[in-house]
Amino acid sequence: MRAFYLHGARDLRAAEIEQPQIAADEVLVQVRATGICGSDLHYYIHGRNGDFVPECPFVLGHESAGEVVDAGAFTDGLPAGSRVAIDPSHPCRTCAYCRQGRYNLCPQMRYFGSAACSPPQDGSFREYVPVQAHNCHLLPRALDYRQAALLEPLSIAIHGVGQAGSIAGKRVLVTGAGPIGQLIGLIARHYGAAHLAVSDIRQSALDLAALLWADQSVHADDPAAVAQAAGEGFDVVVEASGAPAALQTAYLHCKAGGTIVQLGVQGGPVELPVNLVMQKELTVRGSFRFAHVFPQALDLLVRRQLDLVPLISQCVAFPDLLAGFDAALQPQTIKVVVDY
Ligand SMILES: [Zn+2]
Ligand SMILES: [Zn+2]
Structure with missing residues (x-):
């Protein structure tokens, strides 16, 4: 499968890699849409995002939705073919912050497409991602993958x-x-x-x-x-x-x-x-990332309380990811969504 690795500032390269294996608590998701975020752009332009400096090449992308293609142990709740949005937060669930419910502050947080942890956590600018079942949110048919990819930034906004x-x-x-x-x-x-x-x-x-x-x-x-x-x-x-x-x-x-x-x-x-x-x-x-509000964001979109379509300036195909980054850097662009 194809993945794009960030090797340094303005150095994003496609690579052919093995399809990932899933752990016992994960399903395999074929990514169908990923938004390009301001933090992806920070990593792309400067090779770092504020204080987070990657120690090795890694895969950006954390605003994603896709289709479950291997349900692993979750054939009942997330059978193959399930359409899901991905919450990219993977906190440790055991530290004091996690136990207080402030898991966005977890020092062991592994967030998709982030170098806040060591080694950096690969994100979803790749065709397939292993995702904890816990982080998959089922999408109704009426909600398309592009809007579902915006649930992560919407969650950031709700938390903010x-x-x-x-x-x-x-x-x-x-x-x-x-x-x-x-x-x-x-x-x-x-x-x-x-x-x-x-x-x-x-x-x-x-x-x-x-x-x-x-x-x-x-x-x-x-x-x-x-x-x-x-x-x-x-x-x-x-x-x-x-x-x-x-x-x-x-x-x-x-x-x-x-x-x-x-x-x-x-x-x-x-x-x-x-x-x-x-x-x-x-x-x-x-205000850092978010905690507990992803279902609230999904509910707002499902009940059509908000329309995020006007925020999508442009869509690009996954093989054209570099063109997507260039488009995202234009001053008139609000959000670029990558289709797979
Ligand atoms: Zn984002
Ligand atoms: Zn924790």
Whole structure:
């Protein structure tokens, strides 16, 4: 079968490898769709994702859905032919964090397509993946593989909005209108945010946000426009860009007593206006991956509470993965989905 290995920055190579064996707790899934994520792009461009540096070549890709082709011991619940979305989290399930239910913080987490662990965990830019049965979520016929591939970033967004506490009735700013920012906006709208503003430097991304969920969209390069949009300040700022300038916006325009949720990955150390945290008694919360919300994300799509199709800018065939990465790097692109 074919797999694409990342060997370093801008060095993604196809290889023919053996089809993987499944362990006792796994099924074999033929991948049918995988989204290209911002973290895949970080690894691709820089050879690393923030603090995570791969020690050897590995397979990226963690936003996936596919078909069970070998059910192993799970012929009752996940027979061959089952259509499934894949939760890429593989926590140890025994450490203190796992036992507290915060398995996204598990130090032994093996996350598909991630170099946060050693050795890095291969992901799903390969034709077949072994997946723990526990991580397979059955899809109804009506939900196509492409949308199902977006359940992982949707779960990230649900967790991120959840980190702000209750969002209902709040004035919210989302900095960054990439795929995660767009999903954050859709989720915040769904859960009752009173007013949603968005900032980005890309007009096309702002236009899409304005079409789908944003009450107000402002150019991040225009501080006067951002200040005008902020007015008395936002109750919640969700930082989903990873741009250093967006941090200044977030800390400046979050109102006293407000909450900042940090989702964006910074390329390196940044300066933070911590006096504003002190003076305004800001709450700053990180948001890393997700825990327990994958079924909630699936439920929202199955009940058609959200439409993610407008976020899919382009689809490419699996052998053209490199073209998919190039497309994903274009500023007008929101999400590229790879079809197998
Ligand atoms: Zn992702
Ligand atoms: Zn654990």
